[in-house]
Amino acid sequence: MSNSYRPEQIIRPEILALSAYHVPSATGMIKLDAMENPYPLSPELRDEIAQLTANAPVNRYPDSSAVLLKGKLRQTLAISDDIDILLGNGSDEIIQIIAMAVAKPGAVLISVEPSFVMFRMIATFANIQYVGVPLKQDFSLDLETMLTAIAKYKPAVIFLAYPNNPTGNLFDYAAILSIIQATSGIVVIDEAYQAFADASFINEINHHPNLLLMRTLSKSGLAGLRLGLLLGRSEWLTQLEKMRLPYNIGIMTQIIAEKVLHHTVVLSEQAEAIKLERAKMSAFLATIENIKVYPSKANFILFRIHAATQIFLALKQQKILIKNLDGTHPLLENCLRVTIGTPDENAQFCSILQAILSKTV
Numbered sequence: 001m002s003n004s005y006r007p008e009q010i011i012r013p014e015i016l017a018l019s020a021y022h023v024p025s026a027t028g029m030i031k032l033d034a035m036e037n038p039y040p041l042s043p044e045l046r047d048e049i050a051q052l053t054a055n056a057p058v059n060r061y062p063d064s065s066a067v068l069l070k071g072k073l074r075q076t077l078a079i080s081d082d083i084d085i086l087l088g089n090g091s092d093e094i095i096q097i098i099a100m101a102v103a104k105p106g107a108v109l110i111s112v113e114p115s116f117v118m119f120r121m122i123a124t125f126a127n128i129q130y131v132g133v134p135l136k137q138d139f140s141l142d143l144e145t146m147l148t149a150i151a152k153y154k155p156a157v158i159f160l161a162y163p164n165n166p167t168g169n170l171f172d173y174a175a176i177l178s179i180i181q182a183t184s185g186i187v188v189i190d191e192a193y194q195a196f197a198d199a200s201f202i203n204e205i206n207h208h209p210n211l212l213l214m215r216t217l218s219k220s221g222l223a224g225l226r227l228g229l230l231l232g233r234s235e236w237l238t239q240l241e242k243m244r245l246p247y248n249i250g251i252m253t254q255i256i257a258e259k260v261l262h263h264t265v266v267l268s269e270q271a272e273a274i275k276l277e278r279a280k281m282s283a284f285l286a287t288i289e290n291i292k293v294y295p296s297k298a299n300f301i302l303f304r305i306h307a308a309t310q311i312f313l314a315l316k317q318q319k320i321l322i323k324n325l326d327g328t329h330p331l332l333e334n335c336l337r338v339t340i341g342t343p344d345e346n347a348q349f350c351s352i353l354q355a356i357l358s359k360t361v
């Protein structure tokens with residue numbers, strides 16, 4: 001009876017019902033779909049990294065507590081000693097650790113919608129009930145509805161991305177503070193795009209016992225390394241550390257990230273260049289009739305355009321890959337998201353978009 005084993009009988013129904021997170025192939029494309037930093041590291045720095053990795057003892061397990069890397073992060077991000085740091089294999093893993101830690105029977109995880117899809121997916125992985133509170137039409141936080149949901153569901157945890165993905169905006173600071181104060185659970189502010197936002201809740205950690213803050217190196221130039229951080233009070237992080245798999249941060253990530261963090265000036269110059277390009281791209285898109293451009297504090301721009309899916313496919317045919325959000329949420333009808341690339345990539349995107357539009361109207 002070897003073929004009587006059926007996944008449908010073994011795997012949890014909510015997992016069977018999921019569709020896998022789809023990552024499109026980008027071979028030969030101008031890749032403006034995943035909020036990566038378009039700039040490579042300098043040749044000098046890459047040589048230094050080559051030396052370091054050549055000598056790395058890959059036969060040994062990595063330092064489980066990543067002492068050197070954590071110290072360097074504390075220094076470069078100016079994190080005070082009374083705040084603890086937990087490292088994740090990307091911040092995705094940190095979301096998973098938090099969700100698993102709080103997933104008592106009946107526990108609820110709240111986020112807003114549209115937002116980062118991993119909040120919902122990871123809630124499902126961790127077997128915790130997910131509630132998505134809709135944003136307003138202009139993608140601002142609907143504080144009243146949030147407070148009602150908090151009262152109704154008594155969530156164990158609330159995730160808020162600041163700036164939000166895929167909308168690019170910063171939610172109202174005071175509204176977020178009200179949410180932090182209203183809930184009896186934890187609030188995790190996900191600052192994945194902090195490098196482009198000039199805004200942060202980092203100074204609030206000392207004032208709010210239920211606030212945790214997430215950062216990542218992915219969007220500022222090291223997406224391939226997979227390194228995320230959780231910052232917060234030791235009461236929380238001591239518990240969450242127990243769930244972190246002992247060697248989740250590999251030796252190459254530890255060595256390379258530590259080295260690159262000696263050169264944060266380069267990363268912040270790149271972030272500044274991306275912010276400049278964001279302004280240019282925004283201004284360009286705003287000149288096109290029938291496009292609605294949403295203001296962005298991140299390294300991408302959301303815009304609404306007639307026949308978005310058709311435009312997306314036409315761009316793809318011309319080797320420009322952006323993100324089609326049409327059909328992913330009612331508020332995102334006809335919305336596309338473009339990541340800011342190099343000046344050259346952005347110029348190509350703009351001119352090809354213009355050419356497509358002049359043909360379709």
Ligand SMILES: *Cc1c(COP(=O)(O)O)cnc(C)c1O
Pocket residue numbers: 035089090091092093116161164165190192215216217218223226227228
């Ligand atoms: C990209 C993104 C992340 C994922 O970051 P990794 O560190 O690469 O896992 C987390 N949160 C938001 C809102 C993001 O957009």
